[in-house]
Amino acid sequence: MSIAAHPPARIGDRLEDVDTPALIVDLDAFEHNLDRMAALLAPTGARLRAHAKTHKCAVIARQQIARGAVGQCCQKVGEAEALAWGGVPDILVSNEVVGRAKLLRLASLNRLARVGVCVDDPAQVDAIEAAAAEIGVRIETLVEIDVGAARCGVPAGEGAVPLARRIAASKHLTFGGLQAYHGSAQHYRTHEERRAAIGKATDATAASVEALKRAGLACRIVGGAGTGTFEFEAASGVYNEIQAGSYVFMDADYGRNLDSAGQPISTFRQSLFVLATVMSAPAKDRAVLDAGHKAVAVDSGLPLVWGQHGLNADIAFVGASDEHGKLKLGPDAPRLGLGEKVKLVPGHCDPTVNLHDWYVGVRAGRVEQLWPITARGAMR
Amino acid sequence: MSIAAHPPARIGDRLEDVDTPALIVDLDAFEHNLDRMAALLAPTGARLRAHAKTHKCAVIARQQIARGAVGQCCQKVGEAEALAWGGVPDILVSNEVVGRAKLLRLASLNRLARVGVCVDDPAQVDAIEAAAAEIGVRIETLVEIDVGAARCGVPAGEGAVPLARRIAASKHLTFGGLQAYHGSAQHYRTHEERRAAIGKATDATAASVEALKRAGLACRIVGGAGTGTFEFEAASGVYNEIQAGSYVFMDADYGRNLDSAGQPISTFRQSLFVLATVMSAPAKDRAVLDAGHKAVAVDSGLPLVWGQHGLNADIAFVGASDEHGKLKLGPDAPRLGLGEKVKLVPGHCDPTVNLHDWYVGVRAGRVEQLWPITARGAMR
Numbered sequence: 001m002s003i004a005a006h007p008p009a010r011i012g013d014r015l016e017d018v019d020t021p022a023l024i025v026d027l028d029a030f031e032h033n034l035d036r037m038a039a040l041l042a043p044t045g046a047r048l049r050a051h052a053k054t055h056k057c058a059v060i061a062r063q064q065i066a067r068g069a070v071g072q073c074c075q076k077v078g079e080a081e082a083l084a085w086g087g088v089p090d091i092l093v094s095n096e097v098v099g100r101a102k103l104l105r106l107a108s109l110n111r112l113a114r115v116g117v118c119v120d121d122p123a124q125v126d127a128i129e130a131a132a133a134e135i136g137v138r139i140e141t142l143v144e145i146d147v148g149a150a151r152c153g154v155p156a157g158e159g160a161v162p163l164a165r166r167i168a169a170s171k172h173l174t175f176g177g178l179q180a181y182h183g184s185a186q187h188y189r190t191h192e193e194r195r196a197a198i199g200k201a202t203d204a205t206a207a208s209v210e211a212l213k214r215a216g217l218a219c220r221i222v223g224g225a226g227t228g229t230f231e232f233e234a235a236s237g238v239y240n241e242i243q244a245g246s247y248v249f250m251d252a253d254y255g256r257n258l259d260s261a262g263q264p265i266s267t268f269r270q271s272l273f274v275l276a277t278v279m280s281a282p283a284k285d286r287a288v289l290d291a292g293h294k295a296v297a298v299d300s301g302l303p304l305v306w307g308q309h310g311l312n313a314d315i316a317f318v319g320a321s322d323e324h325g326k327l328k329l330g331p332d333a334p335r336l337g338l339g340e341k342v343k344l345v346p347g348h349c350d351p352t353v354n355l356h357d358w359y360v361g362v363r364a365g366r367v368e369q370l371w372p373i374t375a376r377g378a379m380r
Numbered sequence: 381m382s383i384a385a386h387p388p389a390r391i392g393d394r395l396e397d398v399d400t401p402a403l404i405v406d407l408d409a410f411e412h413n414l415d416r417m418a419a420l421l422a423p424t425g426a427r428l429r430a431h432a433k434t435h436k437c438a439v440i441a442r443q444q445i446a447r448g449a450v451g452q453c454c455q456k457v458g459e460a461e462a463l464a465w466g467g468v469p470d471i472l473v474s475n476e477v478v479g480r481a482k483l484l485r486l487a488s489l490n491r492l493a494r495v496g497v498c499v500d501d502p503a504q505v506d507a508i509e510a511a512a513a514e515i516g517v518r519i520e521t522l523v524e525i526d527v528g529a530a531r532c533g534v535p536a537g538e539g540a541v542p543l544a545r546r547i548a549a550s551k552h553l554t555f556g557g558l559q560a561y562h563g564s565a566q567h568y569r570t571h572e573e574r575r576a577a578i579g580k581a582t583d584a585t586a587a588s589v590e591a592l593k594r595a596g597l598a599c600r601i602v603g604g605a606g607t608g609t610f611e612f613e614a615a616s617g618v619y620n621e622i623q624a625g626s627y628v629f630m631d632a633d634y635g636r637n638l639d640s641a642g643q644p645i646s647t648f649r650q651s652l653f654v655l656a657t658v659m660s661a662p663a664k665d666r667a668v669l670d671a672g673h674k675a676v677a678v679d680s681g682l683p684l685v686w687g688q689h690g691l692n693a694d695i696a697f698v699g700a701s702d703e704h705g706k707l708k709l710g711p712d713a714p715r716l717g718l719g720e721k722v723k724l725v726p727g728h729c730d731p732t733v734n735l736h737d738w739y740v741g742v743r744a745g746r747v748e749q750l751w752p753i754t755a756r757g758a759m760r
Contacts, residue, residue, distance in 0.1 A: 021759050075703040096659040098719050152660035152668050279478040280532035288532050294734050295759050299673045322730050323455040350702050354674050379401050379675050
């Protein structure tokens with residue numbers, strides 16, 4: 001709806017003059033993250049197919065591609081439309097798509113860009129074939145295998161072969177390979193837990209690749225991984241596409257992952273914030289922000305408060321109503337005044353982005369970029 | 381963004397042909413709820429000023445007003461704009477509004493509709509006066525008192541008097557009364573807990589009204605209450621405006637409130653659902669829906685599954701990813717097939733509505749209405 005779409009700032013505004021709540025991107029930290037991922041993947045030979053469910057923005061997708069990403073993945077046809085319409089040429093819907101209306105949209109989009117899709121059921125293969133035939137296009141189709149997340153996907157190993165054969169035998173489909181993502185492993189807190197889970201996922205994926213090879217079916221794409229585990233998949237020699245998304249922004253939940261020395265991981269910098277304003281300061285130890293859970297998602301925990309150079313441990317975000325965020329000020333925190341701006345680190349970046357229509361890109365305290373979140377709400 | 385704004389259905393479609401995820405309103409249940417609230421409030425003399433933060437839709441606001449509601453309240457200037465632009469003549473921003481840009485918008489909107497606002501700090505009174513003077517309008521301004529929620533608001537009783545005097549002495553402001561909402565009490569599970577909390581809130585509010593009266597200040601509005609407690613405030617003889625919002629839709633969280641006999645409250649019917657499609661059915665006891673926490677809010681718990689005539693206890697929604705909803709089927713549940721539609725009862729209606737751009741109004745299995753959620757995302 002266009003009413004919500006007015007940007008909260010103008011180019012050149014000072015950060016403190018941005019209207020709130022607003023979604024702020026620290027452009028230096030953001031570009032550091034893009035560069036860092038490209039540098040980490042380069043020696044492994046694994047390609048980056050960054051996940052657009054995080055950013056929902058073709059402007060960001062194209063910056064990833066400019067640094068070597070092969071393309072994007074996403075979860076919904078509507079997201080793929082926003083990306084293709086925004087100039088992204090190579091997209092994988094890393095998810096099942098069910099229903100004739102959506103499959104016709106997916107097929108038609110293949111006239112503008114390469115847009116692949118995943119299946120875990122023979123009925124889906126036939127439905128995608130029918131849509132591709134009706135529009136007259138060829139659709140690259142991957143088999144999703146369950147590598148430990150117990151969500152979608154056929155069993156790994158031989159389980160992938162019948163579906164892959166059915167795809168390969170379909171006149172308008174190309175067998176594209178395997179989707180092998182272990183979602184829950186991204187958030188296992190210790191390095192060892194993540195390493196062990198992805199070790200198993202990699203074994204299951206390798207067995208599937210081998211079974212397909214014996215059946216004469218080659219995998220152009222063996223895709224998976226996220227920000228929590230991508231270093232394991234990239235080094236595996238089995239995965240060749242990395243689907244990390246959150247690394248561009250990071251969030252409080254990823255901030256709780258630990259490295260092999262038991263320390264918080266510092267590979268990427270926090271670049272995404274929700275800027276909020278103190279709208280009530282009724283007690284010495286309390287301030288109320290104009291940002292509640294309609295401005296910052298709470299599915300993975302409450303946001304944290306950011307200080308000048310990192311997390312501010314003296315102020316706790318203790319409660320989110322729809323449009324109120326309640327802060328508890330510790331004994332060492334200076335009292336917050338009416339109108340003061342506070343930067344929040346979202347608990348979970350992806351659904352927080354989905355609440356906003358604009359990124360406000362800031363560098364050196366000034367608004368430098370305004371990018372539309374064109375796939376916001378594209379859930380179909 | 382217009383990309384997301386295509387409605388998921390056409391008028392006349394059968395419910396099972398609606399594209400998913402979609403926000404469904406059972407129009408019979410919805411109209412029952414509107415009528416029921418009007419009937420319950422009529423004998424009390426309390427006016428309904430329904431909360432638009434729930435529905436974010438002027439089309440629904442006007443249906444409430446047609447049944448006797450005096451107007452609407454909302455939390456943000458952006459919501460007030462969507463309502464005023466959609467023909468709502470009487471609006472109260474039941475919240476503090478801080479910052480010159482927002483206050484100028486609030487003032488300017490007073491040329492189109494009566495749009496009041498709340499304060500809990502003298503600096504805000506002066507800022508609102510300045511904006512009203514700059515635009516040349518008069519703004520009705522209420523004092524928010526803290527009646528137990530420990531969020532915004534000055535202390536009740538004498539605490540309201542200095543602010544009310546300051547408002548009354550401001551050239552472009554009218555003192556409008558008291559905002560006295562006890563948010564957390566809405567969700568206390570037992571009748572007795574809610575009764576006790578609102579008893580205290582009513583005493584505090586009455587003391588404030590009396591203190592203001594002694595100071596020569598009359599309250600046109602004494603507002604508060606929500607769907608969980610409105611019967612107490614309406615019967616109090618102290619509150620004269622009821623700000624219930626969720627009653628139009630209801631949700632799983634309100635479904636956990638109990639009446640005085642310890643039974644779930646049945647005053648209102650569940651009218652809001654997220655319609656989802658099974659996109660993967662990889663195991664006998666598992667199905668995966670195309671609706672995750674970007675389609676149904678999880679801040680107040682996971683959604684429930686709706687059956688033919690009420691909750692379906694044989695199917696549990698056990699996990700929400702961004703775009704996946706995992707169902708666990710009990711031993712008595714028939715296996716769900718690919719493409720089957722499932723109706724979910726959101727855990728919390730307000731933030732679920734905020735994820736969608738359209739209501740799909742359904743009666744007798746057919747799409748009868750499509751209403752735009754014009755204040756979706758209007759967080760500023």
